[in-house]
Amino acid sequence: MKIAQIAPPWLSIPPKNYGGAEVVIYNLIEEFVSQGHDVTLFASGDARTSAKLVSFFPKSLIERGVPWSAHLKAYYHLYKSLEHADEFDIVHTHLSSSSDLYIFPLTASLTTPHVTTLHSRFPFDRVNTWTGDADDLYMEWAPYVPMIAISESARAEVSHELNFVGVVPHGLMMEQFRPTGRKRGDFFVWLGRFVPDKGVHLAIEAAKRAQVPVVLAGTIDRYSQESVHYFQEIIKPLIDEKQIRYVGPVNMKEKISLLSRARGFLNPIEWEEPFGMVMIESMALGCPVISFARGAAPEIIVSGKTGFLVHDLDEMVACIPHIDEIDRDVTRMHVEEHFSAHVMAQEYIEIYKKLVNTWDNVPRPFTAEPVMSLPY
Amino acid sequence: MKIAQIAPPWLSIPPKNYGGAEVVIYNLIEEFVSQGHDVTLFASGDARTSAKLVSFFPKSLIERGVPWSAHLKAYYHLYKSLEHADEFDIVHTHLSSSSDLYIFPLTASLTTPHVTTLHSRFPFDRVNTWTGDADDLYMEWAPYVPMIAISESARAEVSHELNFVGVVPHGLMMEQFRPTGRKRGDFFVWLGRFVPDKGVHLAIEAAKRAQVPVVLAGTIDRYSQESVHYFQEIIKPLIDEKQIRYVGPVNMKEKISLLSRARGFLNPIEWEEPFGMVMIESMALGCPVISFARGAAPEIIVSGKTGFLVHDLDEMVACIPHIDEIDRDVTRMHVEEHFSAHVMAQEYIEIYKKLVNTWDNVPRPFTAEPVMSLPY
Numbered sequence: 001m002k003i004a005q006i007a008p009p010w011l012s013i014p015p016k017n018y019g020g021a022e023v024v025i026y027n028l029i030e031e032f033v034s035q036g037h038d039v040t041l042f043a044s045g046d047a048r049t050s051a052k053l054v055s056f057f058p059k060s061l062i063e064r065g066v067p068w069s070a071h072l073k074a075y076y077h078l079y080k081s082l083e084h085a086d087e088f089d090i091v092h093t094h095l096s097s098s099s100d101l102y103i104f105p106l107t108a109s110l111t112t113p114h115v116t117t118l119h120s121r122f123p124f125d126r127v128n129t130w131t132g133d134a135d136d137l138y139m140e141w142a143p144y145v146p147m148i149a150i151s152e153s154a155r156a157e158v159s160h161e162l163n164f165v166g167v168v169p170h171g172l173m174m175e176q177f178r179p180t181g182r183k184r185g186d187f188f189v190w191l192g193r194f195v196p197d198k199g200v201h202l203a204i205e206a207a208k209r210a211q212v213p214v215v216l217a218g219t220i221d222r223y224s225q226e227s228v229h230y231f232q233e234i235i236k237p238l239i240d241e242k243q244i245r246y247v248g249p250v251n252m253k254e255k256i257s258l259l260s261r262a263r264g265f266l267n268p269i270e271w272e273e274p275f276g277m278v279m280i281e282s283m284a285l286g287c288p289v290i291s292f293a294r295g296a297a298p299e300i301i302v303s304g305k306t307g308f309l310v311h312d313l314d315e316m317v318a319c320i321p322h323i324d325e326i327d328r329d330v331t332r333m334h335v336e337e338h339f340s341a342h343v344m345a346q347e348y349i350e351i352y353k354k355l356v357n358t359w360d361n362v363p364r365p366f367t368a369e370p371v372m373s374l375p376y
Numbered sequence: 377m378k379i380a381q382i383a384p385p386w387l388s389i390p391p392k393n394y395g396g397a398e399v400v401i402y403n404l405i406e407e408f409v410s411q412g413h414d415v416t417l418f419a420s421g422d423a424r425t426s427a428k429l430v431s432f433f434p435k436s437l438i439e440r441g442v443p444w445s446a447h448l449k450a451y452y453h454l455y456k457s458l459e460h461a462d463e464f465d466i467v468h469t470h471l472s473s474s475s476d477l478y479i480f481p482l483t484a485s486l487t488t489p490h491v492t493t494l495h496s497r498f499p500f501d502r503v504n505t506w507t508g509d510a511d512d513l514y515m516e517w518a519p520y521v522p523m524i525a526i527s528e529s530a531r532a533e534v535s536h537e538l539n540f541v542g543v544v545p546h547g548l549m550m551e552q553f554r555p556t557g558r559k560r561g562d563f564f565v566w567l568g569r570f571v572p573d574k575g576v577h578l579a580i581e582a583a584k585r586a587q588v589p590v591v592l593a594g595t596i597d598r599y600s601q602e603s604v605h606y607f608q609e610i611i612k613p614l615i616d617e618k619q620i621r622y623v624g625p626v627n628m629k630e631k632i633s634l635l636s637r638a639r640g641f642l643n644p645i646e647w648e649e650p651f652g653m654v655m656i657e658s659m660a661l662g663c664p665v666i667s668f669a670r671g672a673a674p675e676i677i678v679s680g681k682t683g684f685l686v687h688d689l690d691e692m693v694a695c696i697p698h699i700d701e702i703d704r705d706v707t708r709m710h711v712e713e714h715f716s717a718h719v720m721a722q723e724y725i726e727i728y729k730k731l732v733n734t735w736d737n738v739p740r741p742f743t744a745e746p747v748m749s750l751p752y
Contacts, residue, residue: 067445067503069443069503070501071447072511073510132442
């Protein structure tokens with residue numbers, strides 16, 4: 001198929017550090033190309049991809065220091081990308097942060113079949129701690145924008161009426177996520193972006209109560225007051241560099257090494273996380289996950305087989321001594337079967353085909369009487 | 377003519393306090409209606425107008441506490457307003473703050489004749505003290521967006537290549553701005569929004585050196601750090617409530633009373649102000665203006681006849697004793713002839729007609745091969 005992937009222009013593809021949507025877009029494209037599809041990626045010029053790359057500026061916006069609330073350049077990227085829509089069989093966009101909400105008006109009556117993956121949670125009309133009500137207004141176009149959720153939980157949690165056409169979980173490049181085979185450590189691990197919702201403080205408490213060491217790794221988002229404050233005020237005082245260690249942000253190689261060696265991953269999330277990429281990364285490396293049974297976790301973990309689903313801190317503490325009963329090969333195999341880039345790409349292609357074949361049936365607004373045409 | 381006025385949705389029409397573009401839009405519409413034109417105002421529901429009003433939400437965004445950087449709702453207002461474009465002979469938009477920059481892509485290929493008044497200075501890609509480069513990208517559409525400047529100075533100062541089709545200075549409702557005839561005071565006046573560019577500290581210094589009292593009036597923009605800081609740190613310490621007084625924000629009646637009674641208006645602006653509404657308001661009330669000869673001031677003041685144009689603080693101090701030599705009736709008459717809403721409306725209508733009659737000649741992008749049509 002001729003596929004357009006329009007990436008949000010904020011982080012590079014793949015991302016330097018954290019960036020869930022950006023990892024997925026990268027994996028999806030690499031898999032599409034290897035399956036023989038003709039893919040064009042619309043992204044900033046610092047993208048690394050096997051697809052054709054079309055860029056409207058050289059650097060991703062965060063690299064250039066653009067504040068998340070400054071929408072003009074992101075809008076330009078989306079608008080200019082969509083000018084090329086008719087060159088493709090399908091146009092795939094990604095709703096991940098505030099400025100992506102323009103996808104609704106700008107794709108609502110594309111004549112080319114299109115679909116949007118919902119990566120984050122509503123509302124999108126946010127600036128720091130302020131929340132507005134523009135999301136409600138933009139739902140006017142929702143019937144005309146086919147959407148894909150990244151988990152059944154994400155789909156169920158959506159507070160607005162979206163036109164969902166499917167659920168496709170994230171997928172990993174299995175050849176990249178291969179256990180190192182190096183000596184197993186005695187430690188548990190937590191890895192991610194430091195925000196209260198991820199429950200890092202609970203992971204620390206669980207490790208303390210179960211008397212096991214825990215290694216923390218990942219990024220403090222210096223553009224997010226919440227992230228900086230959470231790390232400095234709540235997490236940092238708990239780090240003793242003996243039982244509780246923080247090793248900083250990790251690159252891909254370090255992440256694979258760390259997760260391969262860890263006994264288990266602690267995931268006491270305090271929100272309905274729509275997916276949880278780090279859970280499948282961990283499992284792909286044989287590292288079982290003990291997670292609160294919230295968000296997409298019950299769709300990702302088979303409790304007792306690839307880790308444990310627990311309902312509170314007591315249960316997490318109780319499960320920690322049982323972690324070595326989980327077969328690390330079975331854990332990896334579960335990811336291979338359900339959460340590989342290969343599987344993800346196949347599921348997307350199926351939805352693309354269905355959309356292309358039924359496109360005339362997709363309702364489109366105002367088509368009877370267009371009163372104006374825009375320059376693309 | 378059937379005229380659409382699309383106001384920015386941030387402040388009410390007319391504005392509660394400060395809002396240059398909003399005053400002009402209000403005046404222009406009232407004058408159009410009284411001249412028999414069929415006018416529709418697209419604005420938030422708190423607008424007061426003699427035109428038909430079309431609103432997509434009830435309250436102006438600042439009233440609702442929306443941060444200036446949160447563009448989604450402002451974009452919705454603009455997008456929805458433009459859906460009605462073909463119902464009019466001419467569509468008139470206003471470029472005044474960051475979110476108005478979407479006017480460029482959204483009007484570039486309107487089939488209905490349209491024109492945009494430039495009220496503020498480039499760049500528009502700004503969030504607080506951060507400045508981006510999106511303005512450059514948006515100039516792609518500039519050839520297809522006819523623009524009107526509010527002064528020759530404003531037009532000359534523009535750092536980008538815009539498609540200017542005329543210059544129309546702001547105009548006042550002369551029946552509203554009528555000198556009260558009450559007893560003249562001995563004081564000079566400064567009135568406006570407290571920001572360093574307005575040179576309030578210089579007005580104070582001039583008054584001190586010339587040994588005349590000065591009354592300060594106007595708003596501290598609590599949404600602008602710069603404004604709050606300037607007032608608190610620089611201006612407030614200079615207020616002695618004897619020679620230097622601050623009377624707070626003023627409503628229309630208070631403004632008219634204050635300017636009618638003042639001996640003169642001090643306007644030591646520290647930037648190329650594109651217009652300077654308060655100068656014509658002051659002059660309309662017979663109050664002559666001593667202004668630095670910057671920005672549009674030389675187009676507004678006839679030095680020696682309606683006030684004085686000066687080049688530095690020394691000259692301003694030297695002119696203050698001569699203020700009573702200016703004929704206050706001549707000052708008002710000058711505004712009546714050049715800066716009334718009546719004159720402004722006539723000048724706009726002339727440009728509208730020229731645009732309507734020559735619209736086929738206005739270049740439009742991509743018309744040869746539209747690859748997508750949006751839902752309006």
